[in-house]
Amino acid sequence: MSALRPDQRLWITRAALVLSALALLLGAAAGPASAQxxxxxxxxxxxxxxxxxxxxxxxxxxxxxxxxxxxxDNPLRSPAYDSAQLEKKLTDIPGPIVLVGHSYGGFVITNTHDPEVRANVYIAAFAPASGEFVQGLLNPITYPGSRLLPPALQVKLVENDPTGIAGRNIDGYIAQPYFRDIFVQDVSPAVAADMYAHHKSAALVANLEPSGAPSWTTVPSWYLISQQDRVIPPALQRFMASRAAPGRTAAVDASHASLVSRPDAVTAIILSAATAVSS
Structure with a gap:
């Protein structure tokens, strides 16, 4: 092959520089797999x-x-109010989000609509359809078994609640002697006592306000059923899971508070959802 002329060598050098620059630009745009x-x-x-x-x-x-x-920090006032507060929080979180709701927290994530939410995960939680409410779902004729009834379930007057009438509200709570047996029978008395020290009452209206349009109709959802649940009957959980998370449902031999008694099982289903939406 004959030697290249100086002008040819210059052209090839410039072309190589251009190609190298393009490769760098494309690499920066694509970024590593973890950034994608x-x-x-x-x-x-x-x-x-x-x-x-x-x-x-x-x-x-x-x-x-x-x-x-x-x-x-769920206010436990009503599905509409609580989900609005959650949506405010989500606006400050960059990138994709997985929402995980336990018990009534499932009502809240169901009524939360944020474009960055990629998955819902229900842990022994309510996953209502539009128009359904907590007490209606806990119908003892259709789904017997909940022990969340008087005298275990008590009510009290709450002062200085801006969501209530004239700054007052009526809240429900579980009386201390019944808490472990109903809420988390599969932990030690010491753990149950610590949980009760963090016990928060919930406005009665939270049990009566109907759900809006459910996010699970458009957001992929997962559900972990607690098979020894004494708050939300397992049969009711299976029914809600069949609508909200078909094919993405698991079960654990646990009380209502599986997040405390079986954290590894709860972690596993959350990781299933998080992995699915980031792959």
Whole structure:
């Protein structure tokens, strides 16, 4: 082959530089695989008669897997009010989100509509259809078995509640002697006592306000049934799961508060959802 002329060598050098620059630009645009499919932030939503401390072990497990985790201090006032507060929180979270709701927290995530939410995960939770409400779903004729009834279930007057009439509201709570047997019978008395120290009452209207359009009709959802649940009967959980999470349902031999008594099983189904939406 004859030697290249100086002008030819210059042209080839310039072409190589252009191609190298294009490769760098394309690489920067594409980024590493982890940037293309970032791990979602997982937001944990507690239900009635609890606070965010119940998620402690689950949150630690998820953070150990490299996930950003946030908890939501559920006001427990009503589905519309509580979901509006959750939506405000979500606006400050960049990137994709997985919402996890326990018990009444499922009502809240069902009524939360944010374009960044990629999955819902229901943990022994309500997953209502439009127009359904807590007390209607807990119909003892259709789904017997809930022990969340008087005298275990008590009511009290709550002062300084801006969501109530004239700043007052009527809340329901579980009387202390019944708490462990109804809510979390599969933990030690000491753990149950600590949970009761974090017990939060819920406005009665939260049990009576109908759900709006359910997010699970458009957001992929997962459901973990608690098979020894004494708050939401397992048969009712299976019914709700069949609508909201067909093909993405698992079960655990646990009380209503499986997030405390079986955190590894709860973590596993959350990871299933998070992995699916980031793959």
């Amino acid at each position: 499919n970032p791990k979602p932030t997982i937001v944990l939503v507690h239900g009635a008669f609890a606070d965010s401390s119940g998620w402690k072990d689950v949150a630690a497990n998820l953070r150990g897997q490299g996930y950003a985790v946030q908890t939501f």
